[in-house]
Amino acid sequence: MRLRSAEDLDPARFSAYEERHARIGVLDASGTLVWANRAWLAFRRSQTRDTLAAVAVGTNVITFSRQAGGTLRELVAAGIQAVLDRESDRFELEFAVPELNGSRIAISVTPMPDGAAGGVLIQTERARSGLADAQPRSTVVGGAIDALTPRELEVLQLMARGLDNAAIAERLGVGYATVRAHVSSIMAKLDARSRLAAVVRALQRGIVQPPTGATGRQERDEERVRD
Amino acid sequence: MTELSLGSSRDLAPVPAHIGHFYSGLDDLADQLAFARSAIADPDRALLLFGPRGAADVLLRALEAHVGRDLATERAKGQIVLAHGDADPDQQLQTVLGTVRDLLSNGFKQIHVLARVGWDIPDWPPPEDLLWLESRFTAAITPYPAVLFCAYDLTWMPGDALIYGGIETHPFIYLGGQLSANPQWVEPETYVTSRLSRLPWLTGNSS
Numbered sequence: 001m002r003l004r005s006a007e008d009l010d011p012a013r014f015s016a017y018e019e020r021h022a023r024i025g026v027l028d029a030s031g032t033l034v035w036a037n038r039a040w041l042a043f044r045r046s047q048t049r050d051t052l053a054a055v056a057v058g059t060n061v062i063t064f065s066r067q068a069g070g071t072l073r074e075l076v077a078a079g080i081q082a083v084l085d086r087e088s089d090r091f092e093l094e095f096a097v098p099e100l101n102g103s104r105i106a107i108s109v110t111p112m113p114d115g116a117a118g119g120v121l122i123q124t125e126r127a128r129s130g131l132a133d134a135q136p137r138s139t140v141v142g143g144a145i146d147a148l149t150p151r152e153l154e155v156l157q158l159m160a161r162g163l164d165n166a167a168i169a170e171r172l173g174v175g176y177a178t179v180r181a182h183v184s185s186i187m188a189k190l191d192a193r194s195r196l197a198a199v200v201r202a203l204q205r206g207i208v209q210p211p212t213g214a215t216g217r218q219e220r221d222e223e224r225v226r227d
Numbered sequence: 228m229t230e231l232s233l234g235s236s237r238d239l240a241p242v243p244a245h246i247g248h249f250y251s252g253l254d255d256l257a258d259q260l261a262f263a264r265s266a267i268a269d270p271d272r273a274l275l276l277f278g279p280r281g282a283a284d285v286l287l288r289a290l291e292a293h294v295g296r297d298l299a300t301e302r303a304k305g306q307i308v309l310a311h312g313d314a315d316p317d318q319q320l321q322t323v324l325g326t327v328r329d330l331l332s333n334g335f336k337q338i339h340v341l342a343r344v345g346w347d348i349p350d351w352p353p354p355e356d357l358l359w360l361e362s363r364f365t366a367a368i369t370p371y372p373a374v375l376f377c378a379y380d381l382t383w384m385p386g387d388a389l390i391y392g393g394i395e396t397h398p399f400i401y402l403g404g405q406l407s408a409n410p411q412w413v414e415p416e417t418y419v420t421s422r423l424s425r426l427p428w429l430t431g432n433s434s
Contacts (some may be wrong), residue, residue: 162419164363165317180317195316196355199419200429210420 147189153207155182160199161211231337231374233262238406240399242337244374245365247397247409249389252382258401259286259341260293262376266339267294267301273335274307275326278343279351283309286341305333312345316352316360320367327373338373344380346388354387355426361396362418376401387426395422 148156151172158168165179172179183195192198202208230239233246240246248258263286266274276283276290287309291298301307310326312319327338344361345351352360361377368375379393394400396418400409413422423429 160419162359162362162415164320164367166321176321183317194353194356196359196419196423196426197353197429200355200424200426203420203424204430210424211416 148186148207152182152186152189155179156186156198156202157208159183159186159195160203160208229337229372231339232265233258233374233376233401233406238401238404240374240406242372242374243368243370244399245368245397246374246376246399246401246406247393248376248378248401249381249393250378252380253285253289256289256293258404259376259378260290262339262374263290263341264294266337267298267306269337270306271336273305273330273333273338274301275323275330275338275340276307276309276343277323277326277340278311279345279348280311280313282343282345283311286343305330306335312352313350314352316356319352319360320363323364323375324367324371327368327371331371336372338371340368340373340375342375342377344377344384344388344392346384346392355423355429357388358392358396358423358426359419361392362413362415362423365396365398366415391422391426 154172155168158171163171165183166176169176169179183198187193187195187198190198190201192201199208203210229242231242231244232238233240250256250258263274263276266272267290276286278286287298287307298307302309308326308330310322312322323340323342327340330338344357346357347354351357364375364377377393377397379389381389384393394409394411395413398409398412400407
């Protein structure tokens with residue numbers, strides 16, 4: 001059973017998650033987002049890809065599953081049927097979605113290698129064929145992503161394209177000092193000693209997507225240094 | 228296309244240009260000093276000496292010894308400017324570009340920037356940020372009639388600095404008195420993802 005379209009979903013089913021800090025989104029089998037809460041939409045606006053083949057629940061889920069029993073009960077009530085041990089190579093969660101004729105959605109969550117709270121949330125469906133077949137398709141989030149604001153994610157994406165602060169400021173229509181403050185904040189939140197270390201961590205965790213060559217050339221043509 | 232003499236050879240560098248130069252310690256400054264001297268020999272040109280704190284002063288003293296006189300007059304009229312970088316690579320970029328703009332607005336027609344490159348030293352960007360900065364300079368200098376001459380000391384700089392920085396971030400290389408287009412140059416738009424994001428000390432989560 002696959003998610004087919006937005007019509008298959010009852011928005012009320014997910015409305016309880018609308019305001020959750022965790023990013024919660026549902027994508028159909030083609031990778032098209034058919035429902036998302038506000039946090040996911042804010043996250044997605046910072047991404048260059050239109051689709052991510054995943055049903056995603058934000059990093060809070062992992063934290064809660066370890067520490068907050070009350071929240072874990074909420075998740076169980078929402079249909080989670082399996083939470084594997086934190087020490088495992090990955091968490092595998094399985095959601096039942098009554099609105100989809102009871103089909104299950106499998107999610108694989110890989111803890112961050114540095115042991116930070118949070119993880120990389122990936123994977124969707126395959127429920128019928130079993131979790132053992134599930135292979136991560138894309139890295140979506142890291143432990144620090146929830147701490148980054150939508151504007152910081154925009155700045156980070158442009159940093160990954162090699163732009164300097166002046167070029168980023170021009171691109172976003174903000175001041176140089178504002179961008180500089182964002183860069184400092186990003187480095188602190190990603191616990192990176194340098195600008196490039198922050199970019200590399202973001203790329204490794206899938207927080208930002210690597211730019212294409214064509215995009216880079218276009219951006220270089222468009223760039224202007226600060227007067 | 229405007230061209231500019233580098234001073235020590237018949238080679239003419241295009242303007243603007245970002246040139247990597249390799250030298251072997253303080254006994255091997257001839258090319259740098261020729262580049263600097265060619266700037267102050269022309270009243271339409273100006274010279275920016277740049278590097279880690281103190282490096283520009285060393286270069287100025289070497290230049291004064293080279294020309295055999297005090298250069299206070301050139302400094303007083305703004306033809307020679309000394310500046311230093313700090314740990315923020317973007318601030319370094321702005322310092323150099325801002326100084327170049329100031330010199331141009333003061334009436335100079337061409338700017339020589341002689342930069343002594345540091346590597347993994349206090350009050351200087353971490354190596355990966357220095358590499359990013361070098362990569363950015365190629366595009367950032369493009370709007371200006373300036374030649375940025377980046378000097379890498381072969382006597383102490385590690386291979387990472389020389390290869391990732393000296394060679395891969397400069398469209399031109401000046402070595403042994405010869406200017407050459409650099410086939411190993413990596414274009415800035417791919418440098419971050421093709422090179423910097425794979426630096427071994429970053430991919431090992433050692434930051």
